[in-house]
Amino acid sequence: MRATVIHAARDIRVETVPDPVLSTGGDAIVRVVAACVCGSDLWPYRGVTPTRAPHRIGHEFVGVVEAVGEGVQHVAVGDFVIAPFYVCDNTCINCRNGVSTSCLHGGWWGADDRLGGFADGGQGERVRVPLADGTLVVVPGPVGDDEVPGLLALSDVMGTGHHAAVSAGVGPGDSVAVVGDGAVGLCAIIAARRLGASTIIAMSRHPQRQELARDFGATHIVAERGNVGITAVQEITGGIGADRVLECVGSKESMDQAIRSTRPGGMVGYVGAPNGGPELPVRPLFNRNVGVNGGVAPVRGYIDELLPDVRSGAIAPGRVFDLELPLRDAAAAYAAMDERRAIKVLLRP
Amino acid sequence: MRATVIHAARDIRVETVPDPVLSTGGDAIVRVVAACVCGSDLWPYRGVTPTRAPHRIGHEFVGVVEAVGEGVQHVAVGDFVIAPFYVCDNTCINCRNGVSTSCLHGGWWGADDRLGGFADGGQGERVRVPLADGTLVVVPGPVGDDEVPGLLALSDVMGTGHHAAVSAGVGPGDSVAVVGDGAVGLCAIIAARRLGASTIIAMSRHPQRQELARDFGATHIVAERGNVGITAVQEITGGIGADRVLECVGSKESMDQAIRSTRPGGMVGYVGAPNGGPELPVRPLFNRNVGVNGGVAPVRGYIDELLPDVRSGAIAPGRVFDLELPLRDAAAAYAAMDERRAIKVLLRP
Numbered sequence: 001m002r003a004t005v006i007h008a009a010r011d012i013r014v015e016t017v018p019d020p021v022l023s024t025g026g027d028a029i030v031r032v033v034a035a036c037v038c039g040s041d042l043w044p045y046r047g048v049t050p051t052r053a054p055h056r057i058g059h060e061f062v063g064v065v066e067a068v069g070e071g072v073q074h075v076a077v078g079d080f081v082i083a084p085f086y087v088c089d090n091t092c093i094n095c096r097n098g099v100s101t102s103c104l105h106g107g108w109w110g111a112d113d114r115l116g117g118f119a120d121g122g123q124g125e126r127v128r129v130p131l132a133d134g135t136l137v138v139v140p141g142p143v144g145d146d147e148v149p150g151l152l153a154l155s156d157v158m159g160t161g162h163h164a165a166v167s168a169g170v171g172p173g174d175s176v177a178v179v180g181d182g183a184v185g186l187c188a189i190i191a192a193r194r195l196g197a198s199t200i201i202a203m204s205r206h207p208q209r210q211e212l213a214r215d216f217g218a219t220h221i222v223a224e225r226g227n228v229g230i231t232a233v234q235e236i237t238g239g240i241g242a243d244r245v246l247e248c249v250g251s252k253e254s255m256d257q258a259i260r261s262t263r264p265g266g267m268v269g270y271v272g273a274p275n276g277g278p279e280l281p282v283r284p285l286f287n288r289n290v291g292v293n294g295g296v297a298p299v300r301g302y303i304d305e306l307l308p309d310v311r312s313g314a315i316a317p318g319r320v321f322d323l324e325l326p327l328r329d330a331a332a333a334y335a336a337m338d339e340r341r342a343i344k345v346l347l348r349p
Numbered sequence: 350m351r352a353t354v355i356h357a358a359r360d361i362r363v364e365t366v367p368d369p370v371l372s373t374g375g376d377a378i379v380r381v382v383a384a385c386v387c388g389s390d391l392w393p394y395r396g397v398t399p400t401r402a403p404h405r406i407g408h409e410f411v412g413v414v415e416a417v418g419e420g421v422q423h424v425a426v427g428d429f430v431i432a433p434f435y436v437c438d439n440t441c442i443n444c445r446n447g448v449s450t451s452c453l454h455g456g457w458w459g460a461d462d463r464l465g466g467f468a469d470g471g472q473g474e475r476v477r478v479p480l481a482d483g484t485l486v487v488v489p490g491p492v493g494d495d496e497v498p499g500l501l502a503l504s505d506v507m508g509t510g511h512h513a514a515v516s517a518g519v520g521p522g523d524s525v526a527v528v529g530d531g532a533v534g535l536c537a538i539i540a541a542r543r544l545g546a547s548t549i550i551a552m553s554r555h556p557q558r559q560e561l562a563r564d565f566g567a568t569h570i571v572a573e574r575g576n577v578g579i580t581a582v583q584e585i586t587g588g589i590g591a592d593r594v595l596e597c598v599g600s601k602e603s604m605d606q607a608i609r610s611t612r613p614g615g616m617v618g619y620v621g622a623p624n625g626g627p628e629l630p631v632r633p634l635f636n637r638n639v640g641v642n643g644g645v646a647p648v649r650g651y652i653d654e655l656l657p658d659v660r661s662g663a664i665a666p667g668r669v670f671d672l673e674l675p676l677r678d679a680a681a682a683y684a685a686m687d688e689r690r691a692i693k694v695l696l697r698p
Contacts, residue, residue, distance in 0.1 A: 093589055094613050099638050102613035167640065240442055255631075264443050264451035267642065274635055279628035282604075286623055286644040289448050291516065293616065293640030 002349070003124025004330045007054045009047030012331040017056070020128035023116030025071035028132035030063040030081060034148045035122045035347045036321065037333050038085070038156060039182050040273050045334050058123025059085040059109040060155040062148060065136075066126070074133045080143040081136040082307075083129060084300040085109065085156045087119060090134030101296040105131065122155075123330055125349045137303045139311075149318025149346060150310040153187065157344065158306060158317040159299025160271045161187030161248065165195055167294035168244035168269025172196030175237045178218075179258045180248030181209040183320040183344040184271060186216055188246040190315050193217030201233055201242060203257070209343065212319060225257060233261045241266060247294075250274050256281075262290045270294040321346040351698070352473025353679045356403045358396030361680040366405070369477035372465030374420035377481035379412040379430060383497045384471045384696045385670065386682050387434070387505060388531050389622050394683050407472025408434040408458040409504040411497060414485075415475070423482045429492040430485040431656075432478060433649040434458070434505045436468060439483030450645040454480065471504075472679055474698045486652045488660075498667025498695060499659040502536065506693065507655060507666040508648025509620045510536030510597065514544055516643035517593035517618025521545030524586045527567075528607045529597030530558040532669040532693040533620060535565055537595040539664050542566030550582055550591060552606070558692065561668060574606060582610045590615060596643075599623050605630075611639045619643040670695040 003017045020029055035058055043049045044057070065079045075081060088095055088103035095103050107113030107130065110121035115130035129135055139151060161184050170176055176197040178188045181204035192200050193216065201220045202213035210221045222232040234241055241263035247255055250272025258268045259281070271294050280292060309315045323342035325333050326349075333345035352366045369378055384407050392398045393406070414428045424430060437444055437452035444452050456462030456479065459470035464479035478484055488500060510533050519525055525546040527537045530553035541549050542565065550569045551562035559570045571581045583590055590612035596604055599621025607617045608630070620643050629641060658664045672691035674682050675698075682694035 093587060097589075097612065097614050099614035102637055167638075238442060240446075263446065265446050265448035265647075270635070274631045280631050280634075280641075282623045282629050285629075285641070286619070288451055289516075289644035289647070291640060291642030292629075292634070293642065295635040295638035298614075298638070 001125040002327060003121060004057055004327070005054050006044055006051055006057045008051050010045060012045065012334050014328050014330050017124070020120050020126050022067055022069050023128060024130060025069040026131055026133065027069040027116060028065050028072060028075050028129045028136060029067040030061070030083065030127050030129055031066050032061045032063040032122065032125055032127060032349050034152050035061040035327070035349070036152060037337050037345050037347070039184065039337070041334070042338055045338060056110040056121035056124070058121040060152065061122035061127060062152050062155065063127070068132060072132050075136050075138060080139045082139060082151055082154050082303055083122065083127070083136055084159070084303065087113070087115065087130050087135050088300055089131045090300060095134070098298060098301050100298045100300040123327065123347060125327070135300070137300070137307070139307070147311065149321045150316060152346065153317035153320060154299070154303050154306055154310060156299060157183040157320060158187045158190065158310070159302040160184045160297040161189070162191040162302050162306060163297035163299065164188045164246035164248055164269040164271040164294060165191035165244070166269070168246055168267045170195045170197050170244045173198050174243040175199035175201070176244045176246060177201040177203060177233050177242040177261050178246045178248060179203050179254050179261070180272060181206060181213060182248065185246070185248035186212055186320050186343070187317050188248050189213055189216040189218050190317055192246065194309065194315060199236065201236055203229060215319070229257060230260050237263065240264065244269065248272050259284055259290055264288040264290070267291040267293060271297050320344045324348065350474040351676060352470060353406050353676070354403050355393055355400055355406045357400050359394060361394065361683050363677050363679050366473070369469050369475050371416055371418050372477060373479060374418040375480055375482065376418040376465060377414050377421060377424050377478045377485060378416040379410070379432065379476050379478055379485070380415050381410045381412040381471065381474055381476060381698050383501045384410040384676070384698070385501060386686050386694050386696070388533065388686070390683070391687055394687060405459040405470035405473065407470040409501065410471035410476060411501050411504065412476070417481060421481050424485050424487060429488045431488060431500055431503050431652055432471065432476070432485055433508070433652065436462070436464065436479050436484050437649055438480045439649060444483070447647060447650050449647045449649045472676065472696060474676070484649070486649070486656070488656070496660065498670045499665060501695065502666035502669060503648070503652050503655055503659060505648060506532040506669060507536045507539070507659070508651040509533045509646040510595070511540040511651050511655060512646035512648065513537045513595040513597055513618040513620045513643060514540035514593070515618070517595055517616045519544045519546055519593045522547050523592040524548035524550070525593045525595060526550040526552060526582050526591040526610050527595045527597060528552050528603050528610070529621060530555060530562060531597065534595070534597035535561055535669050535692070536666050537597050538562055538565040538567050539666055541595065543658065543664060548585065550585055552578060564668070578606060579609050586612065589613065593618065597621050608633055608639055613637040613639070616640040616642060620646050669693045673697065
């Protein structure tokens with residue numbers, strides 16, 4: 001089959017690789033219907049994290065089950081399934097505590113894990129899914145092709161934006177600022193509105209993304225950054241800062257922006273992978289009672305809650321996909337996201 | 350009158366200073382019935398924070414109102430009052446948000462603030478209290494002398510321990526570990542039990558404090574620190590760490606202990622003033638979805654909630670005072686706490 005392999009910074013290739021086979025009794029083989037490129041895939045693409053040897057890449061996909069191991073009970077051949085960006089059993093104590101990204105038996109796509117050998121990356125034609133009963137979520141009934149982008153968003157970005165909002169404790173009537181206008185930041189706006197926030201400030205400098213942010217529920221746009229941006233947030237929020245700030249980038253600058261845009265006693269929900277840092281400055285947090293909560297989003301547990309709203313059209317996270325390419329053009333997909341010509345690229349095998 | 354002045358590290362003197370006088374219409378003059386020495390007073394005492402010029406010290410006291418300004422409405426001459434460790438109006442947006450330590454118009458004891466000049470330190474015979482209506486809490490009815498320690502604990506340590514528990518989100522059935530066996534840590538145990546925690550682990554190496562911790566509700570004692578201590582906490586909590594960890598020290602080591610003792614998805618509530626740092630390590634927080642919340646405890650807002658339980662005897666935070674001295678022996682009080690001969694010293698003018 002064909003699958004995407006990263007060889008080095010800016011060297012993405014679609015190559016012929018071995019077809020996946022059932023390895024454990026708990027596996028499924030999924031034919032990928034759609035995959036996509038994640039903002040975190042850009043770290044190795046840009047060379048921020050080194051690529052020491054060629055490896056498969058991609059961790060977001062939806063597809064149709066083609067085969068299952070003899071122990072699989074909740075997933076059947078022919079099912080349309082959503083895969084979260086990691087593997088989990090959904091039964092261990094950490095999964096039951098809502099932190100399936102810390103599953104005691106889980107793993108990651110594209111890794112040679114303990115669970116029967118290599119788990120393919122998502123940007124390919126097929127994937128071996130270990131712990132299929134825990135990992136995969138079945139979408140009931142016929143799935144229309146127009147539904148695919150929204151369902152694919154549940155594999156990562158929509159659940160991750162939702163996790164930022166949940167971690168920050170967003171509730172009815174809150175003022176919320178969102179730092180980052182990538183796919184996760186835009187989904188965080190959807191999540192904040194869905195959870196009842198009355199003021200939603202999108203911090204964005206890009207006209208096209210500002211427009212989508214407004215469609216998703218942003219009530220204000222702040223294009224400025226640094227102290228000017230913080231002042232703008234304070235002016236919108238009665239002089240004190242936002243109740244909840246959702247950090248959806250992961251850089252030192254964005255986390256600083258988030259912390260200083262939060263009102264005393266407020267909370268930062270953060271989901272942007274902090275690449276190699278930064279450390280959190282404790283004094284500005286302590287002195288103003290600003291909390292920090294979040295991390296690698298346990299999206300598996302959120303799919304059940306969010307899926308009905310996606311299917312009903314109440315929320316439309318699939319709109320973050322503003323470019324669709326065939327899998328063979330994966331390199332072009334990376335370039336488009338790297339150069340910010342696309343918010344998020346959907347790949348069709 | 351007589352009041353305590355710090356001149357330099359380990360140089361505490363009780364001196365004759367000017368009597369306080371009403372300065373603004375919102376002031377009260379309070380005759381101090383009891384004051385105490387705070388763990389944070391030990392930072393300048395030990396020279397960790399420099400004392401550049403002699404200044405008054407102390408920020409915890411209870412007393413009787415001797416005079417009020419013409420604008421004071423909620424406090425009257427003769428009232429027994431509790432003062433939190435800071436001044437606040439209790440009406441601004443930050444106070445209404447529950448963060449009165451960030452009061453837009455507040456200030457600190459022993460400081461020459463905007464509110465009518467010098468606000469005396471608490472370790473003296475009398476104190477001018479600015480913003481008396483917002484700052485002071487009246488204790489209704491006659492106050493027995495045996496009630497004084499418990500009421501005095503509400504000026505800081507009981508509310509601060511409670512803030513650690515509230516910030517960490519302690520609720521019924523939770524497992525809670527408390528890092529720090531000073532007065533605040535011991536009060537955090539009281540708070541965790543009061544909020545319904547079912548497992549309470551006191552991390553303490555001191556037999557006398559372990560005993561008090563058990564009396565306050567600790568179900569387990571862990572004397573070890575570092576990795577051994579973390580393993581001990583995990584063994585008590587099903588292998589994963591405590592749901593909530595209350596950091597009541599403020600050192601780099603104690604915060605590290607707290608973060609690594611928390612289960613994935615859990616929360617650290619921290620109230621130990623981080624003296625000059627440390628920065629928080631973001632990766633161990635992000636990867637395991639461990640949140641950090643807390644800060645300078647807004648105890649003013651907690652007094653109303655905690656006072657009935659103190660008066661009824663349901664909680665007995667006054668037991669943290671294990672040494673009582675006359676005000677003239679303030680220097681001995683500091684030495685006793687510095688050398689950990691006393692948990693907390695009560696001073697009577």
